Amino acid sequence: MGLVLPPGVSEKTFQQALDAFAGVVGKEWVLATDEDRDTYLDAYAPGDAKDHVAGAAVGPQSAEEVQAIIRIANERKIPLWPISRGKNLGYGGCAPRMTGTVVLDMTRMNRILDVNEQFGYCVIEPGVGFFDLFNYLQANKIPLWMSVPANAWGSVAGNALERGYGYTPYGNNTNNICGMEVVLANGEMIRTGTGAMSNSPSWHLFKYGFGPSWDQVFVQSNYGVVTKMGMWLMPEPEATLGLSMQLPNPDDIGWAVDALRPLRMNGVLAQDPSLGNSIRVVTVQAQRSQFYQGDGAMPDDVLQALLKKFGLGWWGINLRLYGYDEINEVNARLIKEAFAKHTDQEFAVSKWHKGEPLDNSGAGVPTVAPLQAVNWRGGRGGHIGFSPVLPSSSEHVLKQFHSTKKRFEEVGLDYFGSFTLSERYVTNVNLMLYDQDDPAMMSRVRTLFKVLVADAQKEGYSEYRTHLSYMDEVAHTFDYNNHALLRLNERMKDAIDPNGILAPGKQGIWPRALRENRA
């Protein structure tokens, strides 16, 4: 990509800003060649990747350098797009929402500043990846477990800031945030919670402080740049017990959710299990063309033969109990009794005890293997997720499942869905897998996405997270009182970032001067 400039910024001003950035971080960490801009394109763009082109990138190594960069950007009104490691694949990767924005790439800020075994937390910089933290805990034999998402190439802090999920009892990663250091749009640094005291020993223990609690205000927002984050880690349990079952029928998802909800609410099940259709297992191991070369979604008879070949049901359930053997056994019995009311099948049981290898323990072990799914359709693979949140009841889940599956089939895509069960809601991730070099398929994917947003809005379901290209569309579905919440978000934006330099357009929140860029 040739030179692209932020709206309203001259080439001269832009170049002066880049020179000033180089004065802070060194020339080698200001990236502004054509090839550099290409490397910051969205690798899995559902539309034209050129809709979200970085003007340049700058790579600080410390919070002080972040402050200096932000002050320069504020002075010259240069928009910045902060990324931790840029692996937000399926949601835009490392690309900015608005073309011309300079990516503030914090990959080099990768220090693990503290791991506190006594209180079970770590303090990390944005560039710390899941593998980095895992290896640190292993190398130092620290008995704390991480929560790790399916694709673990990315940043621990970045994932929590985007409300990512893992699969242990600490799986709701944003809930683990406790105490941040944040640089505001004027370059000022603040600390949240009791970190706002100069001598608090409880910064990473007590989430709230005194008065408004700010940690979550900086999650999925564009109000500041998080340069340090405290995150709770789970004490290694004495034992775990795994329960797995393959459910043979599409509608089995309904009773399974109804059976699990009370057990999730009363704490028998402490983790959020992900109930997914089995094609997601197949996509990690094979490509579609090995089984089906026809047009349209894979027919039911082909799918059934495929599942039989892999020994899979329509849905796969993997539950995990963490704690002590005796308690796990009791809880497993309660879960088995709940399922026995609906099926004659028995759970496959696996057990792990402290001191044994982590294989099959239920610990968060990082892997990038699930990313293999993007190759399902061949060619230049990619994916995008449509992920609404709905109440955890069969009424909602079955309706949404059938509606979404039908929509996938209407555009010739294989349905790929999962329902992750929290205490009171499910997060329904629907993955569209595509070949970016097939323009007809890509056009159908974009149509599908818009239809799914509209369908969900009719039911009152919102996405928990979305791709850059759809942030305005999803934000628009929050329509109570003529979008009063968006107006509040943007009043806040204008108040604390009057020059609109931090991540314009993120989550549909635009600064005053750039609102004409709203889709």
Added chain:
Amino acid sequence: MRPRVGIAAAAANVALALAMVATVAAPRTVANKQKKDTASQLEQGNKLFHAKCGYCHLQGGTGTIMLGFRLGKDKALLEDRTDLSADYIRHVARAGIGSMPRLTRIEVPDSELNSIAAYLTRPASARAAAK
């Protein structure tokens, strides 16, 4: 994305994660400085390959799986390949290929990419010495 692979994959994941910090066998001592520099770059390249590329290009990784599909299992593991050129490695890292995302110069600076390329194109003598 949030698909969860089966329990059977967990063992491979642990091995893969730990392999990414595996230390490297010291190269055989050599006489002159040029050879030492080369050996040092290869050792550095080996470490960087594991740290920066190992996510996908060690045994069981998605890059290894895809190369196996495309080119056959004998060409799936990059470390075992002898048909790669340094220019090609540098090009793929910056331009991406298939579903592999591009790597930025902040994630993998040119100097590191050169060391990785040197390691992946190391001569047969260096491969033999490491065994």
